[in-house]
Amino acid sequence: MCCNVKWYKSWFSPPGVTSRWHTKKLPRKTHKGLRKVACIGAWHPARVGFSVARAGQKGYHHRTEMNKKIYRIGAGIHTKDGKVVKNNASTEYDITEKSITPVGGFPHYGEVNQDFVMIKGCCVGPKKRVLTLRKSLLTHTKKRAMEVINLKFIDTSSKFGHGRFQTLEEKRNFMGPLKKDKETETAASNIQRDTQ
Numbered sequence: 603m604c605c606n607v608k609w610y611k612s613w614f615s616p617p618g619v620t621s622r623w624h625t626k627k628l629p630r631k632t633h634k635g636l637r638k639v640a641c642i643g644a645w646h647p648a649r650v651g652f653s654v655a656r657a658g659q660k661g662y663h664h665r666t667e668m669n670k671k672i673y674r675i676g677a678g679i680h681t682k683d684g685k686v687v688k689n690n691a692s693t694e695y696d697i698t699e700k701s702i703t704p705v706g707g708f709p710h711y712g713e714v715n716q717d718f719v720m721i722k723g724c725c726v727g728p729k730k731r732v733l734t735l736r737k738s739l740l741t742h743t744k745k746r747a748m749e750v751i752n753l754k755f756i757d758t759s760s761k762f763g764h765g766r767f768q769t770l771e772e773k774r775n776f777m778g779p780l781k782k783d784k785e786t787e788t789a790a791s792n793i794q795r796d797t798q
Contacts, residue, residue, distance in 0.1 A: 604669040604747055605719075608734040609727050613662040623655035669738055671722035673751050676702060678716040690718075695754040700769045705760040 619625050620637040628636040642654050650656070676690045679701065691702040702720075703713045710729040719735060727733065742748060759765025767773035 603672045604738040604740075604742060605672055605721070605735050606738055607667045607670055607721075607726060608736065609665060609731060611661050611663045611665060614660045616658070617660045618657045619655050622657060622660045625655050665726070667726060669740070669742075669747070670725075671747075671751070672719060673722055673753060674720040676718050676720065678714070678718065691756045691758055693753050693755060696756070698768060700758050702756065702758070704758045705765060705767055705770060705773065706762050709761050 614621075618637050619639050620627055625639055628638060628640060630636065632638075639655055642650050642656075677687075678690070679686065679688050681687065688701045689699040691700045692698055701714075702718060707713050708729070725733070757765075758768050760767070767776065
C-alpha cells in the first residue's frame, strides 16, 4: 500500500533578487543599492520578460512526494479492560512488549502516544512539521507496490548516541541499581518519614 505526502516548504522572509536567484552583486559604489539586477530588459518589447530575475516569494511552496510505501499503521497508547496497552512495536518474531517510542524518545520530538503511520525511507520537513497523507492517485499493479509487508523487528533502541537496549526494563536489568535510583529512593523514604 502506498500514499502521497504533501507539505509546504520552509518560508523565508521576502528576499531580494540576489538571495532568490543568486544573481551577481553589482560593484560596491553602485547608486541605490548593489543587490539588484542592473538591466531588466530592452526598451522594446516594452515589458519585462518572464525569464528576468526579480525579487519575490522564496519558500512556502507546496510540494508532493509520490508513492511512499506504508509499513505499518499502529494504534496509540490506549486502555483495554482497565489496563493501559503500550504494546504497539512488537511483531510475530519479536514478541517483546514495547512501545514504538525509542528509549529516551525521538530526538527533537518526544514520545508517540497517538496512532501512527510508519513509512519506508525518509520523510520531508523538520520534526513536528504538519504533513498531509493521502491515498495514492495511481492504480498500482507492480509486485513491489502490491506486496504485503510483515515486519520482523522494530528497533526501539535510543536514537541519541549508540543505543544498546530495546526497553528501559532491559537496561535496568543489565545495568543493575544505579546511584541516581538509590538517591530517589532515599529522598522518597525521607519524605515519607517526615510526613509521619
